[in-house]
Amino acid sequence: MDAKHIRNFSIIAHIDHGKSTLADRLIEYTGTLTEREMEAQVLDNMDLERERGITIKAQTVRLHYKAKDGEIYELNLIDTPGHVDFNYEVSRSLAACEGALLVVDATQGVEAQTLANVYLALEHDLEIIPVINKIDLPSAEPEMVKQEIEDIIGLDTSDAVLASAKTGIGIEDILEQIVQKIPAPPADNDKPLKALIFDSYFDAYKGVIAHIRVVDGMIKPGMRLKMMATGKEFEVTDIGCFRPAPVNINMLESGEVGFVAGSLKNVRDVRVGDTITAANNPADEALPGYRGVTPMVYCGLYPVDSSDYENLKDALEKLQLNDAALTFEPETSIALGFGFRCGFLGLLHMDVIQERLEREYKLKLITTAPSVIYHVYKTNKEMVKIDNPASMPPPTEIEHIEEPYVKATVIVPNDYVGPVMEISQDKRGVFKTMDYLDVNRVMVVYHIPLSEIIYDYFDKLKSATRGYASLDYELTDYQPSKLVKLDILLNGEPVDALSTIVHVDRAASRGRQLAEKLKNIIPRQMFEIPIQAAVGNKIIARENVRAMRKDVLAKCYGGDITRKRKLLEKQKEGKKRMKAVGSVEVPQEAFMAILKID
Numbered sequence: 001m002d003a004k005h006i007r008n009f010s011i012i013a014h015i016d017h018g019k020s021t022l023a024d025r026l027i028e029y030t031g032t033l034t035e036r037e038m039e040a041q042v043l044d045n046m047d048l049e050r051e052r053g054i055t056i057k058a059q060t061v062r063l064h065y066k067a068k069d070g071e072i073y074e075l076n077l078i079d080t081p082g083h084v085d086f087n088y089e090v091s092r093s094l095a096a097c098e099g100a101l102l103v104v105d106a107t108q109g110v111e112a113q114t115l116a117n118v119y120l121a122l123e124h125d126l127e128i129i130p131v132i133n134k135i136d137l138p139s140a141e142p143e144m145v146k147q148e149i150e151d152i153i154g155l156d157t158s159d160a161v162l163a164s165a166k167t168g169i170g171i172e173d174i175l176e177q178i179v180q181k182i183p184a185p186p187a188d189n190d191k192p193l194k195a196l197i198f199d200s201y202f203d204a205y206k207g208v209i210a211h212i213r214v215v216d217g218m219i220k221p222g223m224r225l226k227m228m229a230t231g232k233e234f235e236v237t238d239i240g241c242f243r244p245a246p247v248n249i250n251m252l253e254s255g256e257v258g259f260v261a262g263s264l265k266n267v268r269d270v271r272v273g274d275t276i277t278a279a280n281n282p283a284d285e286a287l288p289g290y291r292g293v294t295p296m297v298y299c300g301l302y303p304v305d306s307s308d309y310e311n312l313k314d315a316l317e318k319l320q321l322n323d324a325a326l327t328f329e330p331e332t333s334i335a336l337g338f339g340f341r342c343g344f345l346g347l348l349h350m351d352v353i354q355e356r357l358e359r360e361y362k363l364k365l366i367t368t369a370p371s372v373i374y375h376v377y378k379t380n381k382e383m384v385k386i387d388n389p390a391s392m393p394p395p396t397e398i399e400h401i402e403e404p405y406v407k408a409t410v411i412v413p414n415d416y417v418g419p420v421m422e423i424s425q426d427k428r429g430v431f432k433t434m435d436y437l438d439v440n441r442v443m444v445v446y447h448i449p450l451s452e453i454i455y456d457y458f459d460k461l462k463s464a465t466r467g468y469a470s471l472d473y474e475l476t477d478y479q480p481s482k483l484v485k486l487d488i489l490l491n492g493e494p495v496d497a498l499s500t501i502v503h504v505d506r507a508a509s510r511g512r513q514l515a516e517k518l519k520n521i522i523p524r525q526m527f528e529i530p531i532q533a534a535v536g537n538k539i540i541a542r543e544n545v546r547a548m549r550k551d552v553l554a555k556c557y558g559g560d561i562t563r564k565r566k567l568l569e570k571q572k573e574g575k576k577r578m579k580a581v582g583s584v585e586v587p588q589e590a591f592m593a594i595l596k597i598d
């Protein structure tokens with residue numbers, strides 16, 4: 001298709017403002033799918049996504065639209081993941097577009113992730129079309145939301161579309177604005193090939209499929225292509241586009257969006273942000289903005305049943321086929337045995353992987369508390385990166401420790417500014433700025449340790465603001481902090497998997513709370529179990545789990561064997577998520593107890 005008739009765009013929105021519903025309506029309106037084919041929310045195609053109502057992996061779809069000017073346009077809708085963990089993927093998807101629909105819920109207004117995504121879009125010089133969604137709701141306040149968009153983002157909203165993705169109001173208007181306002185992509189089929197990879201996934205039949213935007217040149221089947229960052233070469237077997245099911249086509253020209261597949265088996269070779277070029281006529285330089293993904297949050301994953309170790313390894317390998325951001329390496333814990341240290345982009349990513357391992361691979365796992373990466377400067381001038389509290393060098397070898405900080409942006413109604421500040425300060429946050437967005441809402445920015453965010457910052461914000469707070473954060477820098485390792489001893493033995501890194505001022509109270517919490521979590525056993533919290537050699541708290549008075553069978557006065565079996569089975573059931581640590585049975589909850597402490 002002549003590039004003049006191509007429009008490449010994304011939809012950016014805060015979670016739940018209606019992005020997927022709007023995408024569905026656009027697909028339906030342009031007749032890409034008949035109603036019968038139309039599954040609810042075709043773009044969110046993973047079960048988990050559907051259940052959680054969030055978009056994790058980007059998808060694209062090509063629509064053909066006959067505009068009022070009588071011409072037929074090719075509209076490529078590039079979906080972006082909606083969560084802060086996937087910011088880099090969002091930025092690559094936006095880099096593949098010339099424009100974006102900014103969807104704002106007419107009953108909610110601008111939220112933290114709306115802003116974060118708009119700033120990304122503006123960085124890429126995208127033409128932004130404001131869409132005020134959900135105007136069918138009685139509580140919709142489109143005029144106020146327009147004003148907010150003008151005041152906060154500085155966009156002209158005189159042409160903003162008032163829409164309802166649910167009822168279909170405004171859909172045609174949106175399509176017309178896409179055609180009229182979003183520039184056609186610049187295109188030159190004669191230049192050496194340059195195509196941006198903005199997503200990739202593994203398909204059991206075709207191997208790795210890369211979603212790409214062709215910037216210069218063109219791609220045909222049979223061509224030999226090369227990834228500029230990883231250096232991998234492959235021969236093109238399939239070229240196509242999504243409508244929204246994959247459809248093979250015979251070329252992708254400059255300006256177009258689609259997919260290529262070849263003899264590639266590993267998503268690691270097909271990195272988001274990398275540039276594809278022709279092996280025999282390569283471009284001089286890659287497209288800007290490539291960076292490798294770096295996990296921010298780590299935790300240990302251990303099979304409850306140690307005979308599942310190989311199964312866990314297989315499952316992680318399979319998930320990794322499709323997820324270049326997931327990292328893992330074998331780890332051993334004295335307490336938990338053989339497992340893996342896994343790295344994730346953020347907490348949501350971690351949750352999703354854990355859930356998939358348990359649900360799709362039927363694995364029973366013990367997960368240790370998440371940790372960030374600490375930079376530990378040793379007295380011998382060496383710097384080591386520590387992602388597991390258990391591997392912290394002894395205090396005598398440490399000169400100082402630095403931890404990652406983020407810029408956290410919170411948007412709340414004014415009435416809740418007090419609690420937000422209190423919580424942020426309590427989480428060692430340093431106040432930066434506060435701006436009124438309108439008469440009712442405020443945007444507060446804090447510089448805050450990432451480790452505090454991954455604990456319970458957002459949960460606390462939500463409950464203190466009756467769910468009104470929205471949060472977005474981005475990594476800014478590393479700062480020195482007075483941190484120490486807090487150890488837990490059960491029965492006199494340190495349990496490596498229960499160690500955490502805490503600020504020295506919090507060590508004593510965290511230690512006490514943790515000991516108390518563990519006392520309630522660890523079931524009584526045949527003997528008394530002392531629980532101690534320690535920093536270095538100093539014990540800072542102690543609790544006891546009292547010994548059990550009778551064993552379960554004592555009730556059975558000899559005779560009834562079926563009753564005995566039932567009781568034993570019940571006991572076994574209770575043990576499923578338990579791990580024997582020395583002579584003590586410790587339930588899964590214990591390893592996450594640190595997250596549930598005030």
Ligand code: GTP
Nearest residue numbers: 016017018019020021053054055082134164165166
């Ligand atoms: P993420 O995938 O999490 O980013 O969410 P999303 O922005 O894609 O939101 P989604 O389309 O899933 O919509 C969220 C909820 O709002 C769903 O329950 C939709 O049915 C509802 N919704 C979307 N658009 C409208 C609308 O125009 N009117 C009304 N009343 N409800 C809508």
